[in-house]
Amino acid sequence: MAKLRQMNIVKSPDEIENDEIAKHVLVDVKKVLTHTKAQRSKDSLVTKHIILAAVSGESVTENRCKKKLASKLEVPIRRLSGECMKQRKLILESTHDRAIVEARYPIFKSQADMFAETLCPKGTNKEHYKTECLNRKCQNCGVANLLLMPEENDTTDEAIEVTWEKCSAREEIQSSYFQRTEVSLHVSIIYRHAVLEYDGKDSTTENPNIIKEHFFVVSNDDKHDHHFVHEVQNQIKEYLNSISYNVSTMHEYTDGCQCQYKSRHCMGDVSNGQQDFGYDRLIRNYFETSHAKGPQDAAGGYVKRQADLAILRRKATIQTAHDFYKFANENLQETRDSSVCLRRVFRFIDNIDRNRDRYFKSIPQNRNIHQIISEREGLLSVRNLSCYSCDSCLLNMAHSCQHTELVGLVKNIQTEKERGCAIVEDISPDDDFEVVDMIRKGSLVASYTDDEGEDF
Incomplete structure (x- = not known):
């Protein structure tokens, strides 16, 4: 077996336990990150939550501390579950001197509180436990500090049966394996x-x-x-x-x-x-790109x-x-x-209509324009800056602006559509037309022939 362990074929019990602990640590980290992401607040990002998860995460304590504690107390693991606190509550309810008994056997709100009972006190003006206590190297720490009621140590057949159940929502990691839908x-x-x-x-x-x-x-x-x-x-x-x-x-x-x-x-x-x-008039003002x-x-x-x-x-x-x-x-x-x-x-x-005849030729120095005004179909009034300070501009009379030295003069620009962008209805075969009717002055005509010896 020693040779097999040296060849990494067979793992020792300690190595197997360490692997299990590492797996559960990853589970705890995932839980903390999921919880922090759902909170979406600055308070949820405080470092103490991550430190608490690393020191006393639920998966780690269930796998390691719970087993060691149960073996040293020589009781089943189920006695240390959350159901144990339910059983303790039932026992205390039937006790006459409940306040006195509860002071000796407190009801823990979480497993972290139960584990803290096995450690030395933090001391005055201290926020954390000592490192030797957390590493279980302190002689004064141990499960002996955790007191169990006689009814909780009952291992007879009449004892309350406690079962472990865990419910968690399914989490899917969205990565490169999944295509993200964009909206x-x-x-x-x-x-x-x-x-x-x-x-x-x-x-x-x-x-x-x-x-x-x-x-x-x-x-x-x-x-x-x-x-x-x-x-x-x-x-x-x-x-x-x-x-x-x-x-x-x-x-x-x-x-x-x-x-x-x-x-x-x-x-x-x-x-x-x-x-x-x-609209009688459509005015668009441009800010800087941000x-x-x-x-x-x-x-x-x-x-x-x-x-x-x-x-x-x-x-x-x-x-x-x-x-x-x-x-x-x-x-x-x-x-x-x-x-x-x-x-x-x-x-x-659902669908955007892009089959429109709305493709235009270039407008000179359009980057310097910061206000455009629609005058009529195909005609724009443009200027370098907008003005809403003078009475003329407030009354839609930009040509009479009183701050032309600041915003510039108004210029009229006639927009011109690109050729070939207009939507033309299908011409039926019965319609008679001549090629010469399609040619205008300044048109460029290209001819193509398959005859040998011809350039085109």
């Missing part, structure tokens, strides 16, 4: 005047009441482009129509993300705002955090984008009175 969440913050029939209060010129709402659009489409933003704008317009809120001028404030808000295609979409949404800096990021982070906590606490099962929308729409619409918004509105988009 697109577009957050908009709406400021509007109150509607008496919908909000319970009215807003007038003399007494304006401004309502703040968080508007969320959930989709399983992960392509964030100007088509996605256009669909979000359409959802907002439909929501405002549903509450009978008429909008003549829509003011938008976005960051400078190129693919979503500031590319030539995005600006071209704004130039068609009157045609698409029925991440996790504005209130919209905080609103989106709150919704995602609540969904994350609901999954961890097993209050919801979210596997698809529609599941996320359903959870949020059922649980997160209402807000507290002290909340920063009156309500949260959720909409779900």
Whole structure:
């Protein structure tokens, strides 16, 4: 056997016990981390919780301390379980001098308290036990300090039978073996005047009441482009129509993300705002490109955090984008009175219509532009900076701005669609047309032939 142990073929009893202890230590660490993650608070990250788990974790104590204690007391392991405290409570209830007996045989709230009874006291002004006590090298420590009642030492057939049972939720580690489902969440913050029939209060010129709402659009489409933003704008317009809120001028404030808000295609979409949404004027103002800096990021982070906590606490099962929308729409619409918004509105988009003729040619120096105004279809008024300080701009007369030396002059830009981006209906075979009818001045024509000796 000694030769086999040297060759690592057979493990010694001590090695087997150490392996078992190591396995249970990993189980304890997993439990602590899972609990800390579910708490999501700074207090749950205090180091003492991890130290406590390392010193007196439940799995370690059940595997090592419990066996040693039971063998030294020469009693079955079941006598040291949590059921033992239940038995002790029953015994104390039938005792006349319960206070005196309970002072000698206390009821432990946890196994850690039971194990602490076998150690020397911490002493005054000390938070931890001595190292020699924890390592069981102290002569004064031991299971002899743990007093058991005569009824608890009963090993006859009439003794109360105690069984060990453990229930734990199944945990799946999501790693590279699993594909993570992603959800697109577009957050908009709406400021509007109150509607008496919908909000319970009215807003007038003399007494304006401004309502703040968080508007969320959930989709399983992960392509964030100007088509996605256009669909979000359409959802907002439909929501405002549903509450009978008429909008003549829509003011938008976005960051400078190129693919979503500031590319030539995005600006071209704004130039068609009157045609698409029925606004008299659509004004978009650009901030600098930033991440996790504005209130919209905080609103989106709150919704995602609540969904994350609901999954961890097993209050919801979210596997698809529609599941996320359903959870949020059922649980997160209402807000507290002290909340920063009156309500949260959720909409779900399954498919994004990208078969649109909304691809435009380049707009000169679009990076320097921080305000665009839709004048009519295909026409934009642009300037380097926004102005909401002078009376002219407040009355939608940007061309008469009183701060042109600061924000720059207003320029008119005619947006032009790219060729070939228009949607053309299928031409039936019965329609007669000539190739010459398809050619215009300045068109480039390429010919192809299979004849030998020809260059094309």
